[in-house]
Amino acid sequence: MNNKEMINEFANKFIVVEGNKLIFKSDYGEFEKWISELLSQQKQEFKKLVGQALTNCHDCGVKPGEIHEEGCDVERCSVCGGQRLQCGCEGYDSYYAKWTGIWPGAAEADYLGVDLNEFSRRFSQIFFKK
Ligand SMILES: [Zn+2]
Numbered sequence: 276m277n278n279k280e281m282i283n284e285f286a287n288k289f290i291v292v293e294g295n296k297l298i299f300k301s302d303y304g305e306f307e308k309w310i311s312e313l314l315s316q317q318k319q320e321f322k323k324l325v326g327q328a329l330t331n332c333h334d335c336g337v338k339p340g341e342i343h344e345e346g347c348d349v350e351r352c353s354v355c356g357g358q359r360l361q362c363g364c365e366g367y368d369s370y371y372a373k374w375t376g377i378w379p380g381a382a383e384a385d386y387l388g389v390d391l392n393e394f395s396r397r398f399s400q401i402f403f404k405k
C-alpha cells in the first residue's frame with residue numbers, strides 16, 4: 276500500500292464529514308488495530324525484499340557483511356582474484372573478500388551483461404583483486 280492508498284483507507288474507515296468538519300468516527304482501539312496490521316504488512320514486504328536479495332554464504336553460512344570462515348569455497352582471493360581455497364597467496368585481505376550477501380561477481384556480471392563463467396575468465400582480476 277502506498278501513502279495515498281493509506282490515507283484514503285484511513286479516511287474511509289475513520290473519518291466522517293459533518294458540515295465542514297472532519298470527525299474521527301471510530302474508537303481508538305479500532306484505529307490501533309488498523310495501524311498495527313498495516314505495520315506488520317509493511318515489515319513482511321520489507322523482509323521479502325531484503326530476504327530475496329541477500330542470503331548467508333552458500334558454503335560457510337556467514338551473514339552479509341561478515342568475513343568467510345576458514346576453508347570456505349565461495350571466498351575470492353584479494354591478491355590473485357581467484358578462488359581463495361585454491362590459492363596460497365600471502366597477504367590476502369579477508370575483510371576485502373567478505374561475504375556481501377550476493378554470489379561473488381553475480382551483480383557485476385549482471386551489470387556487464389555476461390554470465391558468471393565469462394565474468395570469472397575476463398573480469399575477476401579487475402573486480403576481486405584489491
Ligand atoms: Zn563463505
Ligand SMILES: [Zn+2]
Pocket residue numbers: 352353354355356357358359362363364367
Ligand atoms: Zn590468491
